[in-house]
Ligand SMILES: C[S@@+](CC[C@H](N)C(=O)[O-])C[C@H]1O[C@@H](n2cnc3c(N)ncnc32)[C@H](O)[C@@H]1O
């Protein structure tokens with residue numbers, strides 16, 4: 471009995487030592503990873519808009535001020551966006567790529583507004599960035615895949631492909647992802663999963679929980695595991711109140727201002743315009759254009775510094791807080 475107790479104690483103490491070491495290492499890695507952001511307050515991540523065109527009209531999506539336009543025009547089509555709709559060219563990408571490297575960006579997401587797979591060059595951009603050592607991810611509605619772009623994307627072997635699929639039946643999916651078909655996106659996820667067998671790419675099914683789909687979470691989870699895709703639910707940011715889920719746990723929680731995202735991430739539109747936030751969907755705070763100046767110069771420009779000051783000092787000087795921040799769905 472005493473011997474058994476002794477062994478138990480030894481195992482416990484070794485396990486606790488192992489856990490402490492593991493936590494220490496993880497904390498150290500996190501510090502190393504974020505050192506640039508924390509100490510130098512300098513972003514290491516960009517969201518790159520390969521296009522702001524979209525093939526769907528999700529009713530909650532803020533792309534191009536969708537909701538405002540919906541009430542005004544009775545239509546949520548993306549071509550109503552007040553800034554021009556376009557596709558990133560190879561020429562713009564080359565300039566952007568060069569600048570990201572010299573600025574010290576580590577991670578590139580190939581989406582911002584719109585649907586990235588509508589730009590035929592997106593998989594090619596992914597290949598170039600991966601070869602150059604960037605971490606690369608993309609969020610997609612998953613509707614526009616075909617054999618060719620699936621093979622091209624698999625060749626890039628990026629770090630993350632996240633499918634935004636808000637339903638597990640045609641009925642709910644087509645209400646939330648207006649213009650899309652559940653059968654199609656599920657088939658595409660399956661084919662992408664097969665094409666990525668043995669590769670390091672993480673595949674995710676992101677399920678935005680809304681009032682009309684919260685009863686389908688378990689079935690969606692099961693469907694995801696059948697095709698080897700990681701499943702998770704995303705909290706809804708209440709852009710349209712009526713769509714909010716009943717279970718409050720499924721609503722996204724607000725972070726407390728001052729916003730830190732502006733020191734973490736930069737947004738770049740398809741035409742090379744640089745914006746400080748993913749909620750600047752309509753170019754209200756364009757800081758410069760990469761055809762005209764480097765990311766380094768834009769980041770250090772008076773305009774950008776002033777923007778950061780207005781965000782940081784929102785409490786002392788609420789009247790100068792940028793309008794995009796006043797309506798933010800992430801920071802309150
Ligand atoms: C603007 S979309 C662009 C990429 C692509 N078209 C897609 O649907 O994944 C980026 C992500 O924002 C999410 N999103 C849009 N509006 C949202 C909201 N109100 N609350 C939470 N997530 C939202 C979408 O579900 C999507 O995953």
Ligand code: SF4
Pocket residue numbers: 524525526527528531532533583584585611647
């Ligand atoms: S597919 Fe993406 S960008 Fe298009 S409307 Fe839906 S959430 Fe917005």
